[in-house]
Structure formats: structure tokens, C-alpha cells
Amino acid sequence: MTSRERVMASVAHKEPDYLPMDLGSNVSTGISGMAYGNLKKYLGMTEGHTRIYDVVQQVALPEDQVLDLIGADVLDIARTYNTKDEDWYDVTLSNGNTAQWPSWFKPEKLPDGSYNVYDIEKTLIARMPNKGMCFDQMYFPYKEDYPDSYEDLDRQMGKVLWSAMAHSPWDHQRDFATEDEFYSDMRRRCLELRNSTDKALMITCGCNLFEWGTFLRRMENFLMDTYADPENVIALNEQLMERHLHMLEKVCDAVGDVVDILRFGDDLGMDTGMFMSLEKYRTLFKPFHTKLNAYVHEHSGMKTFLHSCGSIYPVIPELIEAGYDILNPVQTSARDMDPARLKKEYGRDITFWGGGCNTRRILNLGSPQEVYDYSSRMIDIFYKDGGFIFNTEHNILPDVPPENIMAMYKAVENARK
Template sequence: MSLNIQEWFGMIDLYTKHELLGGNAMNSRERVHAVLNHQLPDRVPNGLGGCETAGLHVIAYDNLQELMGVEQKPARVDTFMMNAVFEEPVIRAMDGDLILLASPNMCKSDLRGDADGQWKEQKLWGKTFSIPVQDYFSVNSDGYLVWDSCGGVICPKGSYYFDQNEAVDLMAEIEVPDPEQFHPRDTIEEKTLRNLENAAKKLYEETDLSLCLGESITDLQVAPGGMIGSMVLMMEEPDVMRALLSKCVEAGLKQIELLEQAVGKYVDILSVAHDFGDNNGVTIGEELWRDIYKPFYKQFFQGWRSITNMKINLHSCGSIASILGDLIECGVQIVNPVQTSAAGMSAEALKQRFGKDVVFWGGGYDAQLIDISSSYEDVYRNVYKNVKILGAGGNYIFAGVHNLPANMPEHHLKAMLDAYRDARDY
């Protein structure tokens, strides 16, 4: 594939100026700023662990600590997805450029700043980790790990993930909600805002890392009756769904105003999530998505961009290539996790179609494509190729596809990071 960097960006002069002014490599924050502003940095930034959906299961992270030669303290677990909180020594050791400031919608405890008393040690999967103090786990008579504080969901033997308690009843009657009685959260507690402000200020002043604030606001994933119920509602009562979405947009924008006042001068990226795709395409179909969701995402993202310079990082799993142009039109600036195993989502196709208009964050290592038995050499070749393709001309932040699994072999971790380091230069 041939990519004309000059034609795409006309931005080589940024790096040239940087070289003429001293010839030193950019620091992490400068590197990420360049990418976010569609300019060419000195190398592809490493965003592994920089948001909630660009990291590692805590078991894999524990192996990464050992691989990096970092003093191993009990890794902290964001129990929402059992992914690890990446600590600064690990980020430095792997040449990382981004740090996750907080994840208020997912993690019950603060990630940074004064988090004393908010974490406790817990044995999970035969290892000692640090978990939020509100979480409780036990082992039942069958030897299954039980998450007692989450409705008693269980993790079967040999697994690293928890099952749902109940199956979805596809025949359940859908109750149509009254939009007048729907009041999505539109505020953020003052204590939370001040904690975020203090932690962001400290990281900004004491490190050169780029800061990403995780999922913190009311999003547009309103789903009365669950995923199935909301799909039925879109078909049978579309105006009700639109009324709910309108309220979500209004609430989310009010929260962004509060976050801008608290951390806007420190934080580069703000994340929001909505899984539109599955492995084959847009789950509800492109036309229904455009009819129901697109007008509200356009209002949401344009309002967002009028309030703050914190870039929009949209996490959306699956095959979303058929609506990615629409999302870019709505105002999205970063897309994660770049699920290259999904239909129409190859690195080549995405970069060719959308590489000049949006920043891709992820796509380096796809656990659905790379077999666990793959050799170091096979993993290295795969990751090297993806980084070269997605990184060509800029507009790319390296990471795996979503949070990489617990059973990711250590030699895969090494191959992934070795390939990134060898492929990251332009």
C-alpha cells in the first residue's frame, strides 16, 4: 500500500522545526499532542494502558511487570473488566506515552492522587492483587471464585472472567419507558472533581506523560430493557428512544463543562464508549443507526468540541467501518480499539479509507487473530506490520485491541513490544 504523507497532512515541517531547534526527541506529551493535532511526531506514541480499553488483564500485566524488570508490587485491578491499572514505572519501562488519570464510571477507587485507604489486597487466581475496598470475593464449595459484591457472579475453574448470573429472557415483555420520568445523571460530585483536579495537576507538573481521562460522563448507551429491549424500542417506539437520547446528550454536555473547569488544562483526551459493532457489522444495521443515533452523536460531539479541547476518544468494538465516516462527520477524533479481526476492519482498509481524518488507538495485537500457540516470530511479524500500516503518516497511537487476555503468553508480550519499538519510527 502506498501512502502519500505530504499529500495527507502537509505537516513534515513540525518535526523538521523540532530537529532544527535542538534535535532532541519529543517528550511523551509533545508526541501525543502532535498526533492529536494531525501532525507528524518523532515516532508512534505508545498508548498501551492509557485508557480502560487499551490495556491488559491483570494477570498479563503481572507478567509484564516481570518482563520489564520493574519491582513487582501487587498490581491494582479495575474490577469492572479485571484489567490492570498501569503504574508509571511500568509505563516508563515500556516507553509508554499516556497515563489513565481516572475511570470514575468503572473503578470504585481513585487511580491517582490521594487514594490511601481505597485499595486492599486480595488473592485472585492464586496471586495477590490490590482491589477497590468496596469489592469482596470468596471461593465456593466447587472451587469457583465468587464476586460477592457483584451479585455473586462466578468465575469457573480455569477461567479468568466472570459469568452472568442470569440468561437474557428473549421473550420478556418490554416496558416502554416514560421520557418525562427519565433523568440521566448530569452532575459530578464536587469531591470527585477536586480529586480529579489535584491528581491531574500533579501528573501534569511532575511527569511529561499525556493524560487521558476515562469514562466519566453520561453517554448515549441508554438501553431500557437491556440490549434486546432497546433494539425493540428503536423499531417500535423510535420517538421514545430519541427523547431518551436527547436527555443523555444534554446531561453529558453539562458534565463535560464541569470536567473542563476542573481538568481541561491538564487532560488531552476524554473517553466515551458505545459498542456499535459485532464481528460482522453494525449490530442494529447502518440505516437504523443513522436514523436513531447519528443526529444525537452529531449534537453531542459538536457540543463537546465547543466546550473543551479534550479530544473525543470513542471506544466502539466490532466492525464499525461502514459508519466510521458518519462518526467522523459527527466529530469523533479518536477511535479505539480498532478491532482488526472484524469484517472490513483490516489495518490496510481502515488506514486507506480514514487514516487522514481520525486517530486510531489500538489495532496492534488482536487476540482473536493471533493464536495463543503462535511463536515469538509470528507475533512480531504481525504486530510490526500493523504498526507500520496504521502508523504511516501519523494519526496512530499504539496499543493492542481492547484489553489483552490473561493467558497472553509472556513471549507474546515481548514480541509485541519489540515489534512496536522496531516499527515506531517513520
């Protein structure tokens, strides 16, 4: 099988020729710039660059030589953007490693070593403290209350760091005079990538609903809104859906026959349980999630991928009914997320993309042998009968030793024999 065939067979719940694996197909299955730089040093790789393509989380875009070494099977279409040296500039990360930020990203460095990000209107929208590892949101447009009118919603969404500091391809929308030109260019790039690789391709579209509520209202306010003000939650979701469906129309038309997987995001869980009751999910969010999946499935050949962290065991049947094909990151360290039970109960209905190694206690704190043994156990649980793409439980963070990363990939390599 080719990498693409291997991935898509597993998503179709057929056991492929060997275990498919992902590093960096999107900004939740990747590796921090600090950890990536350390990994390259450990491997003796002196060529190339550590390029931070997701500046919010400070996540690096893995290079071809690294992906080929570990045998990764999926690519983010973001790699077709910012391909020239002049698209980047050197920075020093808080661990002392040299990396590169995209040329459009110019935060203000303060005397204490922290960074501030301002939008074009001089609003402080994001900050990274000295020795920090990611940027924090500083501006919440509707923190005080919902607006009387949503005429200004696009502008306010553009002041949220996840939009203002978006990764490729979305950081290039501003480069084109019209929307159609942007999507025409996207199609050209994706076709070139597909014709140059046998790996599966993924595009990130977000289309968050619950998360956008927290970005606009702040977490504590929006959580209370789901119970105290559900009418405004629904009204906001309807406004968001107009924008999401418009984008999906453009994406499906441009690359729906070229890209294999479309990534959505909406974190629904904490370590100890869901952010809301099942009843609240069913009434406030599931109808909209169902529409998003239906649109993609009806207007493209792409499979849908949901990134949703935390303890989400109770809602998995609802997510399957809503039409999601793939679930990530499979945070088995959270409450009720036992991997064997997940595979037994839902392994035939949804693909688990992740869960391959615990990033909180094992990958960063364990010995290489402990990492190898843990990853091997997860492969034994998840891999049978397909429906599994090996990946960590979210991104590989800065404190992970490179020898542990390679021990994890050794488990993948041995499972492929």
C-alpha cells in the same frame, strides 16, 4: 518531542519524531490483572502491586516502571486516585496470582468459588463465576418495558454494574459532600499529574447511548427497540443526554485545560457487521454523538476518543462527521476492517488508536516471532503521516504469554529506531 507532544502531533495527523504508544490510558487499552502479573514475573519485577482498578473487566493499572520500560506515552488520570496501600487489599485471582482489589469493592465469595455483587438495596447486580475473568451484568432495570416516567432513572442507572462498580475517578464521587468539591479535587489531582510527567493525559467519561440502552433494557430487547420502538429509544437518549451534558460541563470546566483526551464509549459493531443499519444510526444516535463532541470541542482543549468495537467500517464516515478525533480499538479481525483500506480511506480524517496487534488469534496464540512480524506490519500500514497511536485491539487478555507481549513491544521499539 515529549510524549505529550508526540501523541498530540499524531492526533493532529502529523508524523511525530517516533511512534507513540499506549498501554492502559483507559480500560479498553489495558491489560488484564492475570496477564499483568505474569508479565511482571517474566520481567523479574518483584516490587509494587497488581492493582485491579477496573473491577468489572479485572483490568490492572500499569505501574510507572512497566510503562517506562516499554515506552508508553499516555496516562489515565485514574492513577491519581487510590494511591495509598490502605486503599487496596489482597485477593487471589483465578490463575493463582496475587493481586489487589480496591478497598470499596467487597463482593460476596460463594462456596463454589464464584462471586456475587449486591448493591445497597441488596439487588444482585453482577456475578463472576468460579475461575472467571470478569463480572457479568445480572440486573437490567427496564428489561420488561420502558418506564412511564424517568424520575427514577438515576437510581436505576446506579444499579447497573458499569455505574455501581465504576473505576476511578468516578468511584470517588461518593467521598465528597458536594459535586463541586469532587471536581475541584479532580482538578487538583490532574494538575499535579500534568506537572509531574510529560505524558499525555486521558479521562474516561463514557457518555454511552446505544450501550446504556442495552444495559437498561438488555441487548436483545434494545436491538428490537431500534426498529420496533424508535420513539422510546430517542426518549431514553434524550434523558441520558441531560446527564451526559451535565457531566461534560463539570469535566470541561474542571480539567478541560489540563487533560488532553476525553474518552467516550459506544460499541456499535459485532464481528460480522454493525448492530444496526446506517439509517438507524443516523436517526437514533448520530445527532446525540454530534452534540457530545461539539460540547467538548467548544468548551475545552481536549480531543475526543471513541471506543467502538467490531465491524464498523460503514459508519466511520458518520463518526468523522459527528466530530470524533480518535477511533479505538480498530478491530482489524472483524469483517471489512482491513487495515490498509482503513488507513487509505480515513487515515487523514480520524486517528486510529489501536489495531497494532490482533488480540484474538495472534497475540495470545502466535509465537513471539509471529507476534513481532504481525505488529511490524501493522506499524508499517498505520504509522505513516501520523494519525496512529500503537495499541492492541482491545485489552491484553489473561491467556496472553508474557514473551508475546514483549515481542509486540519489541516491534514498537524497533520502529522507533
